[in-house]
Amino acid sequence: MKAHLYTLLVVWTTAAAAWAQADRSEDVTPRYVGRVTADSVYIRSGPDTNYYALGQVDRGQTVRVLGEQFGWLQVQPLPGMHSLIEENYLDVSQDGRGVVNADRVNVRAGADSTPHVYARQLKLDRGTEVRILGKRQATLGGQTMSFYQIEPPPGAYVWINAKYVERVETDGSDLQPQPTGQRPAEGRSEPRTPGALKAADAAAGETPSSVDAVEERAAASALPKVGDGSGSPALRERLAVLEKDLKAEYEKPILDRQLATVRKAMAGLAQQDADRVVQRFAELRLDQIDHQIGMIETIRSLREQDRDLSEYRQEAMQARAEIRVSTIDTPRTFALAGELRRSHVYDSPGLPRRYRLVDPAETPPRTLAYIEIPRDVEIDPVPLLGRYVGINEASRTYHKGLVDTIPVIIPAEIVVIDRPTVLSAGENLDAAEPGQETDEDADTEE
Numbered sequence: 001m002k003a004h005l006y007t008l009l010v011v012w013t014t015a016a017a018a019w020a021q022a023d024r025s026e027d028v029t030p031r032y033v034g035r036v037t038a039d040s041v042y043i044r045s046g047p048d049t050n051y052y053a054l055g056q057v058d059r060g061q062t063v064r065v066l067g068e069q070f071g072w073l074q075v076q077p078l079p080g081m082h083s084l085i086e087e088n089y090l091d092v093s094q095d096g097r098g099v100v101n102a103d104r105v106n107v108r109a110g111a112d113s114t115p116h117v118y119a120r121q122l123k124l125d126r127g128t129e130v131r132i133l134g135k136r137q138a139t140l141g142g143q144t145m146s147f148y149q150i151e152p153p154p155g156a157y158v159w160i161n162a163k164y165v166e167r168v169e170t171d172g173s174d175l176q177p178q179p180t181g182q183r184p185a186e187g188r189s190e191p192r193t194p195g196a197l198k199a200a201d202a203a204a205g206e207t208p209s210s211v212d213a214v215e216e217r218a219a220a221s222a223l224p225k226v227g228d229g230s231g232s233p234a235l236r237e238r239l240a241v242l243e244k245d246l247k248a249e250y251e252k253p254i255l256d257r258q259l260a261t262v263r264k265a266m267a268g269l270a271q272q273d274a275d276r277v278v279q280r281f282a283e284l285r286l287d288q289i290d291h292q293i294g295m296i297e298t299i300r301s302l303r304e305q306d307r308d309l310s311e312y313r314q315e316a317m318q319a320r321a322e323i324r325v326s327t328i329d330t331p332r333t334f335a336l337a338g339e340l341r342r343s344h345v346y347d348s349p350g351l352p353r354r355y356r357l358v359d360p361a362e363t364p365p366r367t368l369a370y371i372e373i374p375r376d377v378e379i380d381p382v383p384l385l386g387r388y389v390g391i392n393e394a395s396r397t398y399h400k401g402l403v404d405t406i407p408v409i410i411p412a413e414i415v416v417i418d419r420p421t422v423l424s425a426g427e428n429l430d431a432a433e434p435g436q437e438t439d440e441d442a443d444t445e446e
Contacts, residue, residue, distance in 0.1 A: 030064035030065055030066055030075075030076065031065050031066060031067065032065050032167055032168070032170075033062055033063070033064055033065070033167075033168045033170050034062065034063045034064075034065050034073065034075070034165035034166060034167055034168060035060065035061070035062050035063075035165065035166050035167075035168045036057050036058065036059055036060060036061045036062070036063065036160075036164060036165055037059060037164055037165065037166050038059055038164045039058045039059050040056050040058065041056060041057050041058070041160060041161065041164045042054075042055075042056055042160070042161075043055045043056065043057060043075075043078065043081075043158050043159070043160055044072075044158065044159045044160070045109035045111065045119030045158065045159070046109075046119050046159055046291075047069045047070045047071075047072035047074075047159050048070065048072070050291070050295065051119055051159070051291070052109075052111050052113065052114040052116065052119065052294070053111065053113055054081055054109060054110075054111045054113075054158055055078065055080070055081060057078065057160070062168065063075040063076070063078070063160060063165060064076040065165070065167075066157055067157075068162060071161070071162050071163070072159045072160065072161055072162055073159065073160050073161075073162045073165055074157045074158075074159060075157060075158055075159070075160055076152075076156075076157060076158075077152040077156055077157065077158050078158070081110070081152060081158065082110040082133050082134075082149045082150060082151065082152065083107050083108065083109060083110050083121055083149075083150050083151070083152045083153065083156050084107070084108045084109070084110040084117050084136075084138060084147040084148065084149060084150070085098075085100075085105060085106070085107050085108070085124070085130065085147060085148050085150055086105070086106070086145060086146070086147055086148075087135070087145075087146040087147060087148055089101060089102050089105040090130070090132075090148050090150075092132065096132055097129055097130070097131060097132065098129065098130045098131070098132045098148060098150065099127065099128070099129055099130075100124045100125065100126055100127060100128040100129075100130070101126060102126055103125050103126050104123045104124075104125065105123060105124050105125075106120050106123055107120070107121045107122050107123065107124055107150075107152075107153060107156060108120050108121060108140075108147075109121055109156075109158060110147075110149055114294070114298070115137075115138055115139045115144075116138070116139050116140070116290075116293070116294030116297060116298065117138040117139070117140055117147065118140060118141075118287060118290030118291045118293070118294050119287070119291075120287055121152070121155075121156040121157060121158075122153070122155045122156055122157075124153060128153070130148075130150040130151065130153055131150060131151040132148050132149070132150055133148075133149040133150060133151060134148075134149040135147070135148055135149060136149060139294070139297065140290060141260075141263050141267075141286075141289070141290050141293055142259075142260055142263075142293045142297070231274075231275040231276075231277055231278065232274050232275040232278065235269065235272065235274060235275045235278045236275065236277075236278055238265075238269065239269060239278050239281065239282065242262055242265055242266055242269070242285075243285075245261075245262050246259075246262050246266075246285070246289070249262065254292075254295070254296060254299065255296060255299060255300065257292065257296060259289050259292055259293055259296075260293075262289065263286065263289045263290075263293070266282050266285050266286055266289065267282075267286060269281075269282035270282035270283045270286055316395070316410075317376070319394040319395060319410065319412070320374045320376065320377045320394070320410065321377070322394070322412060332390065332415070332417075334390030334391055334392055334415070334417075335391060335392055335393050335409075336357060336368055336369055336390070336391040336393070336409065337388070337389070337390045337391070337417065338357040338358055338359050338360070338368050338388070338389070339357070339358050339359075339360045339365070339386065339387070339388050339389075339419075340355050340356070340357055340371065340381070340384050340385055340386070340387060340389050340414075341355060341356045341357075341358055341365075341385060341386070342355060342356070342385055343355055343356045343370065346370070352372050353372065353373045353374065353375050353381070354370045354371065354372045354373075354408065355370070355371045355373070355381060355385070356370060356371075357369045357370070357371050357389075357391065357409075360388075360419075367406060368407075369391075369406060369407040369408065369409050370406060370407070370408045370409065371391060371409050371411060371414075372408055372409065372410050373411075374410065379414075381414075384414065384416065387416050388416070388417055388418070388419040388420075389414050389415060389416055389417060390414075390415045390417045391409060391411050391413075391414060391415075392411065392412045392413050392415075393409045393410065393411055393412060394410045394411060394412040395409075395410045396408070396409055396410075
């Protein structure tokens with residue numbers, strides 16, 4: 001036990017700096033102005049590519065730098081960004097402003113691109129007023145909670161990779177404290193919201209580091225130094241036990257880690273005020289645990305999506321394998337019937353193998369649907385071109401062209417049938433949204 005307590009006494013300097021940043025509420029004067037030197041650079045909630053993204057900025061946009069850590073710049077939130085605060089800790093006045101109703105309430109970085117909001121920006125005390133922008137559900141520590149979206153308060157910050165920012169020499173006027181959430185100055189554009197982010201960090205030139213490397217660095221930087229030895233021995237012993245339990249969980253594969261129990265106990269240490277050192281250290285650990293839980297839930301969600309996609313592909317392949325072509329003499333009922341023609345829009349090798357099913361009785365012939373013949377299906381549609389066919393569908397999607405929505409049909413069967421002398425309205429398509437595309441000889445296809 002003494003060995004564990006001694007470990008907690010070793011390193012304090014880096015953690016002290018991190019705590020000072022987390023509690024910053026008045027010191028909002030930037031150190032310098034930076035200019036972004038690349039396009040599509042992510043703004044993140046923490047100093048690492050594993051933290052969730054808040055938006056993107058492009059070459060030439062300026063940021064107001066507050067500090068630096070691990071090769072990342074701590075900057076003021078850009079226009080259009082928001083922060084989050086738990087609903088229970090905010091009273092709403094009649095004019096729509098919020099008033100914090102407790103002490104040391106966490107404010108977290110808000111992002112629409114993820115349901116997980118573990119990254120803390122600062123703490124606010126009772127009576128602090130904030131501007132409410134909206135309300136949303138988000139996940140914190142594995143639990144879905146209700147948050148207010150607020151204008152980032154003074155002292156809130158976000159992060160950008162330092163290698164994509166160059167320092168700009170100014171006359172100092174740009175370094176005056178600036179209220180967050182204001183509209184951008186002339187010549188500046190708002191950062192793109194997370195909904196417009198690319199799927200991979202590599203698009204911005206960022207290479208995500210491994211989860212284990214991030215954990216080791218975070219753990220090393222967060223070990224506190226008690227100082228003169230004052231405080232509660234019982235609380236520090238409890239903290240040492242939790243550290244041992246947490247280490248045991250981190251040694252497991254990431255999807256096998258059970259962090260809810262450790263988090264609950266660590267939250268209890270963060271809420272007590274008998275030992276401030278234990279309290280601060282537990283707060284840091286909570287941020288790291290929430291980060292872990294967020295990553296675990298994201299990985300599980302991605303794997304579930306991958307399984308769903310795999311099942312869909314198998315069903316589609318099975319449906320494609322059952323496509324057949326036949327010629328019959330007896331009348332039958334089909335979902336669609338019309339003349340099959342080539343589509344110039346989908347005539348390139350790299351595009352889906354799609355053909356137009358038209359109503360030849362109309363002038364010009366109207367496109368009823370696109371018929372897609374998957375390339376992995378051994379069927380030659382060329383002999384069917386110009387023939388009048390009946391179609392029964394295996395699946396249906398919709399192509400949104402410049403005129404109207406047009407069905408895209410993967411057929412279950414294609415049957416050559418007799419061409420009717422007169423076509424009655426509605427005979428060829430029982431879909432609710434028929435296309436209105438005209439014949440290519442008389443008009444354009446798209």
